[in-house]
Amino acid sequence: MPDVPHNGAYMVAAYIVTAVILLGYALSLYRRAKQP
Amino acid sequence: MSLAHKGRRITLLGLVLLAGVYVRALAFTPLERFQGPAQKIFYLHVPAAWSAMLAMGLVGLCSILYLIVKDLRFDRFAAASAEVGTAFSLVMLTTGPIWAKPIWGTWWTWDARLTLTLFLFFLFIGYLLLRGAVVEPGLRARYSAVLGICGLVLLPFIHLSVYLFRTLHPQPIVLKPSSPSLPGSMLVTLLVSFAVFTLLYVGFVTQRYALALQREAQGREHA
Numbered sequence: 001m002p003d004v005p006h007n008g009a010y011m012v013a014a015y016i017v018t019a020v021i022l023l024g025y026a027l028s029l030y031r032r033a034k035q036p
Numbered sequence: 037m038s039l040a041h042k043g044r045r046i047t048l049l050g051l052v053l054l055a056g057v058y059v060r061a062l063a064f065t066p067l068e069r070f071q072g073p074a075q076k077i078f079y080l081h082v083p084a085a086w087s088a089m090l091a092m093g094l095v096g097l098c099s100i101l102y103l104i105v106k107d108l109r110f111d112r113f114a115a116a117s118a119e120v121g122t123a124f125s126l127v128m129l130t131t132g133p134i135w136a137k138p139i140w141g142t143w144w145t146w147d148a149r150l151t152l153t154l155f156l157f158f159l160f161i162g163y164l165l166l167r168g169a170v171v172e173p174g175l176r177a178r179y180s181a182v183l184g185i186c187g188l189v190l191l192p193f194i195h196l197s198v199y200l201f202r203t204l205h206p207q208p209i210v211l212k213p214s215s216p217s218l219p220g221s222m223l224v225t226l227l228v229s230f231a232v233f234t235l236l237y238v239g240f241v242t243q244r245y246a247l248a249l250q251r252e253a254q255g256r257e258h259a
Binding site: 004005006007008010011013014015017018019021022023025026029030032033 | 044127
């Protein structure tokens, strides 16, 4: 059985990038709606 | 309850459930033996691609409906969907190369699937730039509708590109004629993630649509 590759850093990076984009967009919508 | 308030509630629910997807994917879904932890990017990359294509599909359909009935509600929805689709395609285009590097040995390759998805992103950007550049609402809606229909035409080529051309990108393992080729626990995580990304799409579009209504009302007050 082959060793499982050690590439967890890529996984963590992708999960962080996704959270930043989606939270950032949600925040942008909220702020724009609150602008007078 | 106002539309904006509904949109914010749906988005908040979607973000909480997204945290649940993270927990399920990272802690309760088994590792793939050959790709290792990087394979778990799959649970974000594929649903993001689905949401981006759903967004462009609805931009195209609303564009067709706008050109037929000339109802500005379709144009408003298409504009909202295009902006949300840009965010999801950005997720798709960033998670894809991060997954590709450890598995393919390269961040990017100019094959048919990757190039067409990049083109989809540029279509979203072009659509938003076009809307920003044309002031007259009727003209803006008509020009944007033409571009939206071009985006709709692109979608089947993106889906079929892995069958039609030689590409590093794997073929679909869920959205295909035969049954999904994934173990049960991985399939459940993927389907939950699909549902959460779709919910986020609905929440974002509802908020963006309400924002457009709010801006139009402010414009009428100032006029």
